[in-house]
Amino acid sequence: MIVKRRVGQDSAPVRPGQEQSPVLRWPLMENNITREDLDAVIRYLQQDDPILTQSKNVRDFERAWSDWVGVRHSVFVNSGSSANLLTMAALRELHGPGEVIVPTITWVSDIASVLHCGMTPVFVDIDRRTLGMDNEHVLEKITPRTRAVFLTHVLGYNALGQRLLDELQERRIPLIEDVCEAHGATFQAGRLGSFGLASNFSFYYAHHLSTIEGGMVCTNDVDLYETVRMLRSHGMVRELDSDSRRREYWDDYPDLNPDFIFALPAYNVRSTEINAILGLSQLKRLDETIGRRNANLLLFLNNLNPDVFQTDFAFEGCSNYAFTLILKEPDESLMRRVMTTLRQFGVEFRRGTSGGGNQVRQPYLRRLLGDDAWRSFPRADHVHFYGMYIGNYPTLERDRILRLCEMLNGLAE
Numbered sequence: 001m002i003v004k005r006r007v008g009q010d011s012a013p014v015r016p017g018q019e020q021s022p023v024l025r026w027p028l029m030e031n032n033i034t035r036e037d038l039d040a041v042i043r044y045l046q047q048d049d050p051i052l053t054q055s056k057n058v059r060d061f062e063r064a065w066s067d068w069v070g071v072r073h074s075v076f077v078n079s080g081s082s083a084n085l086l087t088m089a090a091l092r093e094l095h096g097p098g099e100v101i102v103p104t105i106t107w108v109s110d111i112a113s114v115l116h117c118g119m120t121p122v123f124v125d126i127d128r129r130t131l132g133m134d135n136e137h138v139l140e141k142i143t144p145r146t147r148a149v150f151l152t153h154v155l156g157y158n159a160l161g162q163r164l165l166d167e168l169q170e171r172r173i174p175l176i177e178d179v180c181e182a183h184g185a186t187f188q189a190g191r192l193g194s195f196g197l198a199s200n201f202s203f204y205y206a207h208h209l210s211t212i213e214g215g216m217v218c219t220n221d222v223d224l225y226e227t228v229r230m231l232r233s234h235g236m237v238r239e240l241d242s243d244s245r246r247r248e249y250w251d252d253y254p255d256l257n258p259d260f261i262f263a264l265p266a267y268n269v270r271s272t273e274i275n276a277i278l279g280l281s282q283l284k285r286l287d288e289t290i291g292r293r294n295a296n297l298l299l300f301l302n303n304l305n306p307d308v309f310q311t312d313f314a315f316e317g318c319s320n321y322a323f324t325l326i327l328k329e330p331d332e333s334l335m336r337r338v339m340t341t342l343r344q345f346g347v348e349f350r351r352g353t354s355g356g357g358n359q360v361r362q363p364y365l366r367r368l369l370g371d372d373a374w375r376s377f378p379r380a381d382h383v384h385f386y387g388m389y390i391g392n393y394p395t396l397e398r399d400r401i402l403r404l405c406e407m408l409n410g411l412a413e
């Protein structure tokens with residue numbers, strides 16, 4: 001029998017009056033775009049006839065983001081999903097069709113982008129401590145047709161290991177990092193997003209940094225950078241950064257108007273100056289808010305009953321924005337009690353963690369892989385049924401976190 005445990009030694013007294021109210025009023029995200037950010041936009045809008053479409057602020061945000069991540073180039077787009085799409089489209093353009101190794105726990109756009117670009121996703125189960133792809137399973141899935149490993153750092157936990165990096169480098173297989181849920185997380189001395197051929201970030205409202213909607217493709221590879229710049233904007237040659245590359249097209253296509261040379265059949269996934277101003281404003285406090293969120297996560301995990309809930313996540317280098325709550329063992333009845341009680345307490349949550357759980361259970365993949373594919377990915381399936389996340393934001397009070405842990409620990413029988 002699991003012994004009920006009270007909140008750990010770290011616990012602080014509950015504020016007077018709070019013990020009477022069961023309501024914690026805990027949305028998935030709160031106050032992620034502050035007065036200061038909005039004021040920065042308002043100041044910009046007060047100019048006469050301000051430029052609103054992609055211009056200098058987008059450039060400035062891209063440069064500042066590159067410096068912060070530790071890469072040479074960044075391309076700002078209108079969502080993390082668009083970042084996924086452009087990265088896969090550029091990969092296909094530069095490396096040709098083939099297989100892309102992907103996780104079972106990730107967002108739909110990671111897989112959709114592979115499919116949309118005519119490539120074949122090859123699925124891998126997770127490592128239960130990182131929630132990212134099991135690195136050894138990735139290596140087992142590599143074939144001569146592998147064009148990339150597209151790895152997701154789930155809920156702020158680093159999924160990279162040195163052996164994987166060494167093997168990919170030796171076999172010359174590009175690594176793509178999805179860092180949409182892990183801004184600022186690190187592996188060894190580097191920020192995640194600086195290790196592969198390219199990386200993708202999302203700035204959706206619920207993430208570490210928000211531009212309302214938004215995303216970024218980062219890379220050190222100039223060919224990929226220039227390709228993504230064109231893909232972002234109708235495939236147009238005038239979007240190229242390099243004068244000489246642009247001139248080459250002008251020379252090769254003298255019958256075309258230099259302003260309208262479409263090198264690739266592409267998209268329009270640009271963002272705007274307003275979104276970039278929000279990003280620049282938020283970036284100033286990102287390191288500080290990451291520190292606060294990580295402290296919140298530690299408090300949460302240190303006060304959960306480790307006999308009931310998984311608490312041994314790979315915390316090193318982590319940059320969390322949502323608490324991971326995963327039952328240690330399958331237990332339908334406990335999961336039901338957890339969900340009912342969270343709802344009663346006004347705590348918003350998302351089942352299955354990133355992307356709603358095991359992707360191969362989703363209709364769009366059952367059509368391709370059949371109804372039983374989930375059987376090959378038992379760890380992702382455990383998270384699918386017995387895992388969830390709860391919002392973690394800088395303004396969460398310590399007392400509320402401790403009350404939540406106490407309430408959760410009390411549900412075990």
Ligand SMILES: Cc1ncc(COP(=O)(O)O)c(C=O)c1O
Nearest residue numbers: 079080081107180181202203204
């Ligand atoms: C891992 C991951 N990749 C990609 C995305 C897509 O980002 P967006 O919502 O900005 O399109 C998300 C969304 O939250 C995500 O969690």
